Amino acid sequence: MSFDRRNFIKTLGVAGITLMAADTFGTIKKDNKGNVEFYGMLYDSTRCVGCQTCETVCAESHGLPAPVGVPKSGVIRKTDELHRTVVNSFKTSKGDVFIKTQCMHCNEPACGAACLTKAMYKTKEGPVIWRGEKCMGCRYCMVSCPFDIPKFEYHSSNPKIQKCTMCNEKIEKGGIPACAENCPAEAIKFGTRRELLAEARKRIVQNPGTYVDEIYGDQTAGGTGFMYISPVPFKELGFSTKLQNKSYPELSKGFLYSVPSVFVLLPPLLLGIYEATKKNNSKESDENE
Amino acid sequence: MNNIISQKSNFKGSESTFKFILKELKPRGKFLTPFNIISVPVIVLGVIIIVFRFINGIGSVTNLSQEVPWGLWIGFDVVTGVAFAGGAYVLTFMVYILNVKKYHSIVRITVLNGFLAYVFYAGALLLDLGRPWNVINPIIGNSFGTSSVLFLVAWHFLLYMIAELIEFSPAIAEWLGAKRARKILSGMTIAAVIFGITLSTLHQSGLGALYLMAKDKIHPLWYSEFIPILFLVSSIFAGLSMVIFEGSISHKVFFNQISEKNHKAQNGIVLSLAKICAGAMFAYFFMQLLVFIHGKHWDLLNTPMGYWFLIEMLGFVVFPMLLFVYSYKRNNIFTVKLAAIITMIGIIINRLNVTVIGFRWDAPIHYFPSWMEFVVTLTVIFTEIWIFRWVVNRMPVLRESPDWVKDEK
Ligand code: SF4
Numbered sequence: 001m002s003f004d005r006r007n008f009i010k011t012l013g014v015a016g017i018t019l020m021a022a023d024t025f026g027t028i029k030k031d032n033k034g035n036v037e038f039y040g041m042l043y044d045s046t047r048c049v050g051c052q053t054c055e056t057v058c059a060e061s062h063g064l065p066a067p068v069g070v071p072k073s074g075v076i077r078k079t080d081e082l083h084r085t086v087v088n089s090f091k092t093s094k095g096d097v098f099i100k101t102q103c104m105h106c107n108e109p110a111c112g113a114a115c116l117t118k119a120m121y122k123t124k125e126g127p128v129i130w131r132g133e134k135c136m137g138c139r140y141c142m143v144s145c146p147f148d149i150p151k152f153e154y155h156s157s158n159p160k161i162q163k164c165t166m167c168n169e170k171i172e173k174g175g176i177p178a179c180a181e182n183c184p185a186e187a188i189k190f191g192t193r194r195e196l197l198a199e200a201r202k203r204i205v206q207n208p209g210t211y212v213d214e215i216y217g218d219q220t221a222g223g224t225g226f227m228y229i230s231p232v233p234f235k236e237l238g239f240s241t242k243l244q245n246k247s248y249p250e251l252s253k254g255f256l257y258s259v260p261s262v263f264v265l266l267p268p269l270l271l272g273i274y275e276a277t278k279k280n281n282s283k284e285s286d287e288n289e
Numbered sequence: 290m291n292n293i294i295s296q297k298s299n300f301k302g303s304e305s306t307f308k309f310i311l312k313e314l315k316p317r318g319k320f321l322t323p324f325n326i327i328s329v330p331v332i333v334l335g336v337i338i339i340v341f342r343f344i345n346g347i348g349s350v351t352n353l354s355q356e357v358p359w360g361l362w363i364g365f366d367v368v369t370g371v372a373f374a375g376g377a378y379v380l381t382f383m384v385y386i387l388n389v390k391k392y393h394s395i396v397r398i399t400v401l402n403g404f405l406a407y408v409f410y411a412g413a414l415l416l417d418l419g420r421p422w423n424v425i426n427p428i429i430g431n432s433f434g435t436s437s438v439l440f441l442v443a444w445h446f447l448l449y450m451i452a453e454l455i456e457f458s459p460a461i462a463e464w465l466g467a468k469r470a471r472k473i474l475s476g477m478t479i480a481a482v483i484f485g486i487t488l489s490t491l492h493q494s495g496l497g498a499l500y501l502m503a504k505d506k507i508h509p510l511w512y513s514e515f516i517p518i519l520f521l522v523s524s525i526f527a528g529l530s531m532v533i534f535e536g537s538i539s540h541k542v543f544f545n546q547i548s549e550k551n552h553k554a555q556n557g558i559v560l561s562l563a564k565i566c567a568g569a570m571f572a573y574f575f576m577q578l579l580v581f582i583h584g585k586h587w588d589l590l591n592t593p594m595g596y597w598f599l600i601e602m603l604g605f606v607v608f609p610m611l612l613f614v615y616s617y618k619r620n621n622i623f624t625v626k627l628a629a630i631i632t633m634i635g636i637i638i639n640r641l642n643v644t645v646i647g648f649r650w651d652a653p654i655h656y657f658p659s660w661m662e663f664v665v666t667l668t669v670i671f672t673e674i675w676i677f678r679w680v681v682n683r684m685p686v687l688r689e690s691p692d693w694v695k696d697e698k
Pocket residue numbers: 102103104105106109110111112128144145146147148149150163
């Protein structure tokens with residue numbers, strides 16, 4: 001054997017740790033009440049009139065084609081690679097209710113944890129954005145997002161991932177997202193997540209007959225930047241009831257955290273067995289070299 | 290191919306390596322074999338489809354959708370292909386770490402097989418990338434997504450290929466007659482083996498961990514937090530079944546290259562591999578059982594997906610396991626091979642159940658691969674076999690090492 005055992009183990013251990021350094025997910029700023037501090041939006045479905053202004057201005061500001069179709073109960077329009085947001089109508093126990101769909105800008109986004117190039121990335125201001133110069137188009141973000149938000153341009157040789165970015169370029173300049181800016185019914189409010197949660201609670205408390213006592217996005221998927229309040233339970237509005245309250249990156253954390261230990265423990269173990277069995281066999285001709 | 294005569298490595302060290310390689314690039318033996326007649330048109334068609342895909346986008350050749358972003362190329366080529374390549378880490382563990390000399394004669398071919406499987410099946414990942422020109426981003430370090438399981442898997446693929454290349458490199462050195470290089474390279478074997486086994490443990494399970502975040506999208510009978518460990522354990526018998534299967538073919542096709550002694554030893558090897566398979570499958574089945582009880586999905590058994598689950602577990606795990614037990618009790622080589630084939634089908638079914646069939650099982654429109662996806666998959670497999678054959682016909686993989694190797698000892 002022509003290598004130094006100690007060095008070898010050290011190298012392996014270091015390689016293991018640098019490769020899989022327990023990373024930074026879950027390091028979000030929280031204030032002293034445990035509320036997350038970054039921008040989000042609050043959508044009030046009692047105010048939404050289904051005018052599709054948000055769809056139109058979203059398409060205009062991102063160079064995408066105008067919306068197709070109108071909100072109609074019984075028909076679910078979906079976001080796709082050409083439409084980052086859609087408004088649908090649902091027949092409920094309290095009449096027709098509109099719901100806007102777009103990226104939820106999760107506190108701990110599954111897409112961001114999935115992305116191996118950090119192309120999908122939650123900025124410290126709150127928007128979850130996509131950066132084309134990093135993305136390799138593996139679509140693992142699509143596999144992982146519990147809300148099925150990232151969309152892929154399957155028919156392009158230079159395909160992009162399309163999703164709502166909360167108009168990050170406007171936020172950086174001190175502006176607010178196009179949808180929130182232009183909604184004629186003021187159904188979409190932009191602000192810090194803490195302000196929005198307080199506002200949502202206030203509306204619910206002050207109008208108990210109007211709202212159900214639930215803020216969608218407060219807990220779901222570990223909390224989201226985009227939140228909803230509504231006059232009827234959310235399952236009447238096409239929201240998935242399967243989603244967990246823990247964040248999704250939590251699901252693969254256990255596996256990722258075990259990686260450094262395997263890298264530190266397994267090689268010396270193997271080396272030990274190797275030395276032991278070699279001694280046993282030293283009398284026989286050594287033909288494995 | 291039988292007429293390929295075992296070549297003697299009697300070339301002179303003075304011969305220029307370049308000329309030598311040119312000579313070696315020429316095909317050997319008959320060209321119009323059934324395999325060539327089938328594989329050449331498929332490969333040509335596959336290459337055309339791949340070119341088409343790079344010009345017109347992935348959607349122009351696949352049936353992938355916004356709901357099902359990963360299909361056959363990931364679910365079969367990458368996830369299943371890598372499971373089958375697991376034989377290399379299991380065998381190197383037994384031969385180099387446990388020092389079980391018995392398997393020494395099949396180690397090289399298994400490592401070669403594993404190496405090529407990684408190059409081609411993990412390489413198939415590139416075909417699936419929408420923006421492949423950015424593939425170096427997670428490697429050169431300008432954007433490390435270290436919280437991503439895919440980041441781990443990609444890095445491990447890369448490092449493992451290097452480890453396997455080092456493990457195999459003495460054979461290349463023997464082919465080239467590079468004595469000094471051979472000595473240095475074989476001195477690195479143990480380090481490469483230890484590194485390789487560690488990497489394998491992590492990325493075999495990592496392939497399962499890829500799907501952990503897709504909790505609500507995979508049928509509950511196949512989703513559990515234990516997918517990584519189930520993938521790891523099943524890669525043991527998946528890989529060994531592949532070794533058995535591949536061995537039985539190699540021993541026919543490359544008959545002339547294998548020494549009398551190794552021919553005789555083969556049956557003993559196959560039987561003891563059967564024993565290991567049976568053991569690993571028992572452990573695997575037991576784990577599946579625990580996971581099932583833990584998941585409390587009794588009600589789901591009485592649904593079409595439930596029947597499918599039972600078929601997988603009983604027909605493709607328990608049944609081949611019993612067949613393996615039967616074969617080594619009865620010394621029956623035929624049933625070992627049969628069991629290996631059934632096990633391999635079972636592994637394909639299992640990996641596809643997690644990645645494709647059970648993925649979005651509840652969607653109104655199901656994903657089914659397009660014919661072009663199948664052709665590209667076959668292209669990948671056939672090209673791998675071509676390279677495999679090219680190497681086996683030239684390097685001392687199955688045949689004995691040249692005499693100078695023994696002289697040196
Ligand atoms: S909704 Fe999906 S795409 Fe948007 S931040 Fe959450 S995980 Fe990412």
